[in-house]
Amino acid sequence: MKLRWKKRIRIKLVQRSRGSSSVLVIMIMLLLITFGVLAMMSSYSNLKIARKHAQWTQDYYQLESLADSDLKTFEILFNKAMTDTQKHFVSQTIDPSTFDRMPDAIKAKFTNNVHALEPENSAAVNALKSQLFLYHLYDAYRLSPLFENHNSSNFDYESVTETAKPEWVPEIVFATKDKATNRQLRVKIAIDARLADGHTNTFSVMEWCEVPAEFEYDETLNFEDPEGN
């Protein structure tokens, strides 16, 4: 008996079309809203990525400007060291305060008047010139604000004072840091230390790249309204 009634109700429900249009409208609306929300979400994340990239680019060129300024500071130190070296060799005198700070190895060579005894442009004189130049550069670099960002180098007190091998290329690495964004740009400079006859010292930038920072993906979903929208 009960089964028969159940069967009748089921047949009636299936056969009736009343309310079917409402069901259809709800289904269509749900579908449209779903696609609308998906489109909105993808556009919003697109815009967020574009804004992040734009900001990243702005910050990068800001950092590059700072690094460029640091490189100019180094160039000034470099030229000053070269001028000082040449000046000392021409006048054969050294400023007493500079002489006092000088490493004993170079001091001894100066005291023994190597540059006056040896013929001009001899290997010994050129080596002394290079050593004196590197010492001047090292001394100026160590006392400059650039040294705060000093990263690493094979150009230290010992290497300057010891007799350097001809193939040795002194290198300085410093990292310019933008305090506002905490981003760093690594600059590696190779110095040509030979001060032979008619040879002018140069330096070349071997590396100019951003130091990759640690990065973590934000795993939380963010539904904030983008700025200005």
Add this chain to the structure above:
Amino acid sequence: MSVKHKKKGVSLVELILSIAVLSILSVYVIQMFLLSQKLNAEAKALDQSVLLSENIFERVETDKSLENVYKMPLFKFAEKIESGDVLHHKLYLDEKWQPVQKTNAYLYTVSFIAEEIQALEYSIVDYSILIQKEENSEVEQIYEIEMEKTY
């Protein structure tokens, strides 16, 4: 028989009601799609502006005289304004980001300014790029970027 037929099918009232509900809710859905389209266009314009700025700055870095910059097709119809230490170039671009003359219909303007801010022992030049969208006499800033070069 006729009574049975009346019970089946969709009545006119139902049809009118569903169309009414559908049209009312469609307004919000269409708004959603339109906003999505606007956000996409904004993102595209920003990306394009960043790309354009990077192209100009990378060329500035290679050459102080800006010769490499002037060789860019973008600078074909550039308007040059020079006053003192400031060198100003204004570019006009259409909706496809192609250079056009000022007299033609343009949508975007790019201002490339080079200003010498120091010229003592060494010179410092400040380069800036400002990209704007000009539509229906309304000006909207899209992107601005700055860089300093020490020479």
